Amino acid sequence: MSKSKQYWLFKSEPSVFSIADLERSPKKITHWDGVRNYQARNFLRDSIKLGDGVLFYHSNADPPGIVGLAEVIQAGYPDHTAFDSKDPHFDPDSDPQKPIWYMVDIHHVKTFSTPIPLNALKAIKGLDKMILLQKGSRLSVQPVTGQEWKIILNLVNKL
DNA sequence: GCCAACGTTGGC
DNA sequence: GCCAACGTTGGC
Numbered sequence: 001m002s003k004s005k006q007y008w009l010f011k012s013e014p015s016v017f018s019i020a021d022l023e024r025s026p027k028k029i030t031h032w033d034g035v036r037n038y039q040a041r042n043f044l045r046d047s048i049k050l051g052d053g054v055l056f057y058h059s060n061a062d063p064p065g066i067v068g069l070a071e072v073i074q075a076g077y078p079d080h081t082a083f084d085s086k087d088p089h090f091d092p093d094s095d096p097q098k099p100i101w102y103m104v105d106i107h108h109v110k111t112f113s114t115p116i117p118l119n120a121l122k123a124i125k126g127l128d129k130m131i132l133l134q135k136g137s138r139l140s141v142q143p144v145t146g147q148e149w150k151i152i153l154n155l156v157n158k159l
Numbered sequence: 160g161c162c163a164a165c166g167t168t169g170g171c
Numbered sequence: 172g173c174c175a176a177c178g179t180t181g182g183c
Contacts, residue, residue, distance in 0.1 A: 013169090037178075060169055118170080136176045138168050 007144040008048060009055040009132055010070070010106070019056045019068045019111050028108035029073065032141075033081045034089040036101060040141035045076040045102040047143070054106055055144060055152065057132070058115070065117035066152065074105035114159040116152065126151045 010032060012018065022030055035041060054070040078099035082091040094100040121127055131142040144152075 011169090039178095064170070138177065140168085 005051055005053060006047070006049065007053045007055070007146060007149040008043070008072075009057055009066075009142050009144050011057045011059045011140040013060045014058045014067075015060070018058065019108070022056070022068075022070065022106070022108045023111060025108075029105055031079075031103050031105055033079050033103045035079070035103065035141060036089060036091065037140060039139055041100070041102055043141050043143065044104055048072055048104050048141075049075050053144075053149060055149075059140075063115075063117040063119065065115045066112070066121070067115040068111040069109040070106040071109050072104055073107045076102040076104055079103040112156055112159070116155060116159075120155075121152075124151065124155070 014020075017030070022028060032044070035044060050072055052072040054072060055066050056068045056070050058064055058067050078096065079089075079094075079101040080096075081087040081089045082094035082099065082101045083096055084090055085092075089101075091100060118132075121130070122133055127133060127148055130144070130148055131137050131139060
């Protein structure tokens with residue numbers, strides 16, 4: 001298992017849960033629940049570790065873009081919203097004894113005074129391999145390379 | 160296992 | 172609101 005810090009991008013629709021909502025949450029912490037895609041689930045369950053860095057992305061927003069940073073404070077564990085029949089993300093196939101869906105906990109680190117819009121990201125050479133920017137890509141939890149992270153943080157410091 | 164139909168995502 | 176692209180479902 002790798003000890004070095006890893007980086008991720010989490011998408012959220014601001015009308016559902018924005019970075020401002022995260023900042024307002026108790027202790028600025030939230031469960032990243034409700035992910036119902038197997039590829040994203042695998043990252044949440046197997047790969048995302050305590051201390052990893054998270055780019056907080058607003059999708060279906062005007063404009064869409066990276067709006068801040070968060071930190072993983074709890075690695076993957078079963079998403080209990082799947083067990084709750086009254087929850088919109090309820091999944092009768094997920095059993096507490098054999099959970100299908102997982103979540104992590106994140107803590108707010110920073111809300112950018114100036115978000116980085118999607119169209120600006122597209123214009124940056126070193127980011128052209130980002131999963132986010134691939135045609136047709138819609139993975140809501142995705143890995144970010146150390147190089148991509150560095151480029152983006154440098155960009156933030158210049159804004 | 161194939162694949163058509165359907166539902167969802169998410170930019171524009 | 173439109174629609175392209177993707178993921179899932181289910182009949183066969």
